[in-house]
Amino acid sequence: MKIKNVFLxxxxxKERSKERIHADRMYNSVFEVLKEEKKYSFMRANISSGFGxxxxxxFSDIKKADLVVADIIMSNLNVFYEAGLAHALxxxxxxxxxxxxxxxSNVKHINHISYRExxxxxxxxxxxxxxxxxxxxxxxxxxxxxxxxxELFDYIPYLRHCKDITPEVLSTYNNVIDDLRKIIxxxxxxxxxxxxxxxxxxKTFDELTKAVKAAxxxxxxxxxxxxxxxxxxxxxxxxxxxxxxxxRNQEHCPREFQRIVATNHKEKLDEVLDLVRCNxxxxxxxxxxxxxxxxxxxxIDKKTVFIHFKxxxxxxxxxxxxxxxxxxxxxxxPRVAAEFEAIFHSIAKNASYSIRCNDLNxxxxxxxxxxxxxEEGLKYCETNFKNIDNNNINE
Numbered sequence: 466m467k468i469k470n471v472f473l474x475x476x477x478x479k480e481r482s483k484e485r486i487h488a489d490r491m492y493n494s495v496f497e498v499l500k501e502e503k504k505y506s507f508m509r510a511n512i513s514s515g516f517g518x519x520x521x522x523x524f525s526d527i528k529k530a531d532l533v534v535a536d537i538i539m540s541n542l543n544v545f546y547e548a549g550l551a552h553a554l555x556x557x558x559x560x561x562x563x564x565x566x567x568x569x570s571n572v573k574h575i576n577h578i579s580y581r582e583x584x585x586x587x588x589x590x591x592x593x594x595x596x597x598x599x600x601x602x603x604x605x606x607x608x609x610x611x612x613x614x615x616e617l618f619d620y621i622p623y624l625r626h627c628k629d630i631t632p633e634v635l636s637t638y639n640n641v642i643d644d645l646r647k648i649i650x651x652x653x654x655x656x657x658x659x660x661x662x663x664x665x666x667x668k669t670f671d672e673l674t675k676a677v678k679a680a681x682x683x684x685x686x687x688x689x690x691x692x693x694x695x696x697x698x699x700x701x702x703x704x705x706x707x708x709x710x711x712x713r714n715q716e717h718c719p720r721e722f723q724r725i726v727a728t729n730h731k732e733k734l735d736e737v738l739d740l741v742r743c744n745x746x747x748x749x750x751x752x753x754x755x756x757x758x759x760x761x762x763x764x765i766d767k768k769t770v771f772i773h774f775k776x777x778x779x780x781x782x783x784x785x786x787x788x789x790x791x792x793x794x795x796x797x798x799p800r801v802a803a804e805f806e807a808i809f810h811s812i813a814k815n816a817s818y819s820i821r822c823n824d825l826n827x828x829x830x831x832x833x834x835x836x837x838x839x840e841e842g843l844k845y846c847e848t849n850f851k852n853i854d855n856n857n858i859n860e
Contacts, residue, residue: 467531468533468612469506469531470530471505471532471533472533472551473492473508473509474510474534474535475488475536475538476488476536476538488509495602505606505608508526509670518840523547527551528545528549530551531557532557533559534558534561535561536562537560537561538563540566543568546774557576558576559578560578562580563584564580565584576605576851578601578602585599586831592722605620605693613683627661629743643830660794660796661795662792662793662795663792664701664790664793669771669773669792674703677703677765678710679766680717682718682719682721682723682766683764684718684724684763684764685806685809686723686761686762687812689725689727689729689754689757689758689760690773691729692789693736694707695735711754723748723751724740724742725752725754725771725809725813726754727755727846728845730843731843733839734840737835737839738828741794741820745822746826747823748823749823750823752814752816752818754812754817756834760773762776766811768797768799769796770796770801770802771793771794772794772807817841818835
């Protein structure tokens with residue numbers, strides 16, 4: 466594979482911030498050297514001047530890049546998001562990062578180069594460590610240039626190595642990845658697409674509450690997080706909104722509400738039972754799902770999509786404990802919403818159990834059936850996802 470253009474993904478921050486200082490030193494000390502030796506064109510995003518999470522230039526640069534290098538220092542969410550975009554476009558990715566920062570399990574199999582945490586400090590540059598990083602990158606660059614492009618990155622064969630991934634789940638991931646690629650193409654066109662990056666749990670759920678209350682047609686939501694939204698600080702309003710919005714006594718009642726709930730935490734059973742009790746006779750369907758995914762979606766009136774990205778599961782700090790989302794991308798476009806609706810239904814059709822409230826006169830004996838189904842799903846998730854999380858994949 467011939468390499469001409471390399472896109473650098475790195476935290477940038479504001480001018481004179483520690484993120485910008487690190488990014489500038491990395492570019493000047495490492496990639497300028499490689500630029501001279503390898504004759505590559507290294508591209509790096511400046512502060513986005515476009516509207517939304519990414520400017521048009523970033524989409525364009527990733528698309529035309531032959532290779533992407535992502536610096537995971539500070540575990541920046543935007544870095545992983547841009548790396549995910551590169552993966553969806555089937556671009557080879559090299560992760561670099563301090564030796565005290567580990568990659569998430571889903572991408573541990575990808576090229577990863579460590580550098581000393583003190584490669585740059587406040588007063589000087591560690592030239593020996595710089596040289597080591599340059600040499601490591603040259604080796605990987607040479608390896609990629611010698612490879613066939615089709616051999617470099619394909620997410621599906623990686624998933625097949627995970628022994629606990631069932632054919633059912635693999636099929637779902639196939640659909641998700643293919644559809645996400647279509648959505649990325651749509652976003653790249655930037656034709657009448659509104660995007661907004663929402664950071665912070667409280668702000669995210671305030672936005673969701675407003676959108677759900679305003680819904681007129683349909684609402685589709687997922688809950689793959691291990692935690693319920695019931696009773697959680699800053700999210701109780703959103704939970705109450707879900708309960709109330711389908712009340713036929715309300716002035717406006719959406720025609721359809723569907724919710725996918727992963728059976729991965731016992732707290733969520735109470736939420737499911739409560740929602741069913743409140744929506745007997747309403748066009749409200751809850752699908753119990755026995756697998757987790759790394760994103761969650763809410764689709765409002767088939768034109769507005771909220772895409773949640775979960776916090777790292779191993780982050781148990783006081784600051785993050787119990788948080789349901791770490792960031793959200795809001796996209797407003799009917800064609801994009803239609804793609805995500807297709808993803809939603811592809812997951813829902815593989816649900817282990819579905820509860821259709823409009824077929825019920827009362828919850829009655831169904832409460833025991835729901836409880837049994839949920840507990841079976843909980844045992845399945847505890848067994849299978851524990852094994853997946855602990856499974857180390859080597860190249």
